Amino acid sequence: MNNSISSSSDASPIQFNLPPLSLSLFDAEPSTPQEEPNGVVHGSSVSHFEDSISNEIEEMSIRDHPPSVSNDSQTSWFPGKRHLDEDDASISWRKRKKHFFVLSHSGKPIYSRYGDEHKLAGFSATLQAIISFVENGGDRVKLVRAGKHQVVFLVKGPIYLVCISCTEEPYESLRRQLDLIYGQMIVILTKSVNRCFEKNPKFDMTSLLGGTDTVFSSLIHSFCWNPATFLHAYTCLPLACATRQAAGAILQDVADSGVLFAILMCRHKVISLFGAQKASLHPDDMLLLANFVMSSESFRTSEAFSPVCLPRYNPLAFLYAYIHYFDDDTYLMLLTTSSDAFYHLKDCRIRIETVLLKSNVLDEVKRSLFDGGMHIEDLPPLSHSGSSPHLGQHSLRLDSPERLRESNSSAGGAAGLWHFIYRSLYLDQYVSSEFSSPINTHQQQKRLYRAYQKLFASMHEKGIGPHKTQFKRDENYVLLCWVTQDFELYAAFDPLADKASAIKTCNRVCQWVKDVESEIFLLGGSPFSW
Amino acid sequence: MPSRRRTLLKVIILGDSGVGKTSLMNQYVNKKFSNQYKATIGADFLTKEVQFEDRLFTLQIWDTAGQERFQSLGVAFYRGADCCVLVYDVNSMKSFENLNNWREEFLIQANPSDPENFPFVVIGNKIDIDGGNSRVVSEKKARAWCASKGNIPYYETSAKEGINVEEAFQCIAKNALKSGEEEELYLPDTIDVGNSNQQRATGCEC
Numbered sequence: 228m229n230n231s232i233s234s235s236s237d238a239s240p241i242q243f244n245l246p247p248l249s250l251s252l253f254d255a256e257p258s259t260p261q262e263e264p265n266g267v268v269h270g271s272s273v274s275h276f277e278d279s280i281s282n283e284i285e286e287m288s289i290r291d292h293p294p295s296v297s298n299d300s301q302t303s304w305f306p307g308k309r310h311l312d313e314d315d316a317s318i319s320w321r322k323r324k325k326h327f328f329v330l331s332h333s334g335k336p337i338y339s340r341y342g343d344e345h346k347l348a349g350f351s352a353t354l355q356a357i358i359s360f361v362e363n364g365g366d367r368v369k370l371v372r373a374g375k376h377q378v379v380f381l382v383k384g385p386i387y388l389v390c391i392s393c394t395e396e397p398y399e400s401l402r403r404q405l406d407l408i409y410g411q412m413i414v415i416l417t418k419s420v421n422r423c424f425e426k427n428p429k430f431d432m433t434s435l436l437g438g439t440d441t442v443f444s445s446l447i448h449s450f451c452w453n454p455a456t457f458l459h460a461y462t463c464l465p466l467a468c469a470t471r472q473a474a475g476a477i478l479q480d481v482a483d484s485g486v487l488f489a490i491l492m493c494r495h496k497v498i499s500l501f502g503a504q505k506a507s508l509h510p511d512d513m514l515l516l517a518n519f520v521m522s523s524e525s526f527r528t529s530e531a532f533s534p535v536c537l538p539r540y541n542p543l544a545f546l547y548a549y550i551h552y553f554d555d556d557t558y559l560m561l562l563t564t565s566s567d568a569f570y571h572l573k574d575c576r577i578r579i580e581t582v583l584l585k586s587n588v589l590d591e592v593k594r595s596l597f598d599g600g601m602h603i604e605d606l607p608p609l610s611h612s613g614s615s616p617h618l619g620q621h622s623l624r625l626d627s628p629e630r631l632r633e634s635n636s637s638a639g640g641a642a643g644l645w646h647f648i649y650r651s652l653y654l655d656q657y658v659s660s661e662f663s664s665p666i667n668t669h670q671q672q673k674r675l676y677r678a679y680q681k682l683f684a685s686m687h688e689k690g691i692g693p694h695k696t697q698f699k700r701d702e703n704y705v706l707l708c709w710v711t712q713d714f715e716l717y718a719a720f721d722p723l724a725d726k727a728s729a730i731k732t733c734n735r736v737c738q739w740v741k742d743v744e745s746e747i748f749l750l751g752g753s754p755f756s757w
Numbered sequence: 758m759p760s761r762r763r764t765l766l767k768v769i770i771l772g773d774s775g776v777g778k779t780s781l782m783n784q785y786v787n788k789k790f791s792n793q794y795k796a797t798i799g800a801d802f803l804t805k806e807v808q809f810e811d812r813l814f815t816l817q818i819w820d821t822a823g824q825e826r827f828q829s830l831g832v833a834f835y836r837g838a839d840c841c842v843l844v845y846d847v848n849s850m851k852s853f854e855n856l857n858n859w860r861e862e863f864l865i866q867a868n869p870s871d872p873e874n875f876p877f878v879v880i881g882n883k884i885d886i887d888g889g890n891s892r893v894v895s896e897k898k899a900r901a902w903c904a905s906k907g908n909i910p911y912y913e914t915s916a917k918e919g920i921n922v923e924e925a926f927q928c929i930a931k932n933a934l935k936s937g938e939e940e941e942l943y944l945p946d947t948i949d950v951g952n953s954n955q956q957r958a959t960g961c962e963c
Binding site: 331332333334335336345346347348349350351352353355356358359360362363416417419420423426427428429430431433435534536543544545546547564566 | 763764765767800802803804806815817819832833834836837838839867870943944945946947
């Protein structure tokens with residue numbers, strides 16, 4: 228079925244030569260092999276997740292958003308399940324652009340993005356019939372195209388995942404999204420749930436997932452605003468080097484006292500993190516863990532201790548997470564293997580909090596959240612040398628706190644640069660420029676991410692790669708992608724941008740990232756390895 | 758915790774083609790009957806919400822095709838069923854005799870953990886035809902067979918007239934619910950990092 232997938236790019240990629248960048252941006256860290264996860268100790272029961280409040284949330288569709296200049300499009304979105312009254316007979320349900328379904332191998336519904344699972348039981352059975360029919364012939368169904376719609380299937384043992392979409396996203400992206408939804412399920416339940424199906428094929432999983440609708444809806448929402456969902460990388464909150472070091476030092480301190488992972492985050496961005504020796508954390512696990520914590524309202528109200536599973540670390544077993552919010556946005560996660568470590572972790576948190584307050588980290592975090600990271604208007608010229616630059620050095624921001632920026636249509640950075648994402652392959656981290664005019668509505672941001680996603684998929688497509696560069700011009704953008712051994716750069720320009728200057732600008736961006744790397748990335752010192 | 762726990766029950770309807778499986782389902786779910794015969798292709802799926810002893814649950818009804826050419830769908834369709842309904846036409850001896858094949862085929866394919874006690878319900882349909890004069894399978898004969906297979910509940914219905922259909926499905930729901938009662942224990946594991954002996958066996962020590 229795979230061969231029915233056609234290449235998605237409408238403009239054929241043009242190869243061109245970039246001026247060689249002599250600097251390798253980051254030194255390679257010695258890589259150690261991924262540790263085999265260890266076995267099993269004792270059983271434990273799952274804690275109860277708080278019940279969803281989603282039923283009361285009013286209907287609100289993304290189209291209804293007023294244009295906003297906010298960079299954090301996710302803040303204007305309400306989590307939770309919507310359109311519960313719909314089923315497969317409703318016209319509104321049929322018109323939804325992107326459906327996600329999870330069902331068991333007996334055709335029992337587990338999750339549906341829209342509509343009530345039980346009302347969709349017949350539809351769910353149909354999906355199972357399609358999957359099983361193909362399986363009976365010794366084959367696997369991956370993708371079905373039906374007019375504008377793509378139906379993407381993913382079979383994970385007894386759990387079937389299906390996406391039905393008319394968003395024109397590439398097959399690889401949709402499949403990856405199904406993978407993440409499955410991973411999120413593992414975060415909540417571990418793969419032990421498979422054993423229930425082995426013993427009893429009619430097992431009904433929905434009760435185990437009670438109250439987790441918001442976790443899944445917020446993950447699905449993040450597919451359109453969080454580049455981590457397709458980049459396999461995480462991002463850091465921009466901070467002065469010394470500030471991040473201060474946070475890192477205290478995290479390392481507690482990691483040495485029996486904590487497996489200590490992670491300090493601000494929304495979906497990492498402030499600092501530390502893992503016990505030999506323990507490595509995969510960016511996808513961080514994405515799913517952060518989504519789990521941020522979308523569960525109860526974690527915000529008090530410190531919490533919850534079983535969580537990191538699918539890339541060990542999908543078969545639970546870890547225990549101590550979770551504490553220092554303020555609305557900043558939270559600490561301490562992961563351990565011991566189910567009775569709550570008081571120890573609470574003590575760790577108090578120590579960490581004391582240090583963070585003393586060294587002003589939390590205030591710096593707030594300031595960074597307000598200031599944002601890399602603004603394309605601040606892109607320095609390539610030839611500057613001498614004093615090492617800092618973020619915001621060229622910006623008016625320091626002088627005018629209201630951050631009055633020009634917002635006419637000709638705005639943007641040099642050579643019509645609108646936005647960029649830089650992904651460091653060694654660090655498994657990316658940095659994304661702040662959105663600015665003209666990409667300042669949620670709709671435009673989502674469209675740009677979809678374009679990047681397409682670009683990412685086409686650059687990583689098996690069989691015809693590896694590509695090094697791609698230059699693509701359509702009615703919306705000029706998109707430029709550059710992949711080297713060390714990094715990947717995705718940049719969007721004005722559709723009328725000149726190619727030669729766009730290339731030059733990309734070099735400037737790379738130089739800029741290199742110049743401020745200690746502020747935008749978590750460098751060295753961490754035992755990250757995979 | 759206001760969310761009421763709901764149960765979903767998978768019900769498979771089996772029987773020779775033309776015995777009225779789809780009609781029974783339509784009568785039960787939609788309260789409709791059509792004299793026109795339309796063969797089911799593969800399977801049809803319908804859902805019905807049922808209240809039973811102050812619990813709300815959903816019947817997911819798998820109406821399968823009776824034609825032999827669709828029987829290769831077996832395992833896939835039968836997996837994880839909570840109840841199986843065997844339907845025959847009281848005016849057709851052949852359809853009655855085939856009940857045994859349908860039952861055995863189901864047990865082989867679905868492979869339930871306790872085949873002796875798996876909930877079946879047998880329905881003899883089309884009792885309205887010709888005022889019952891063309892009937893060839895007697896109720897006694899049918900009940901005897903049901904008794905010999907572990908006391909399978911038996912109903913005689915007319916999907917056309919809506920006779921006994923509601924009652925039959927009430928029984929189906931009740932039995933399906935009973936079989937779903939024993940819940941699997943979900944006991945996940947916790948990682949042990951302290952005991953790292955075997956863990957080092959494959960990794961490199963650097």
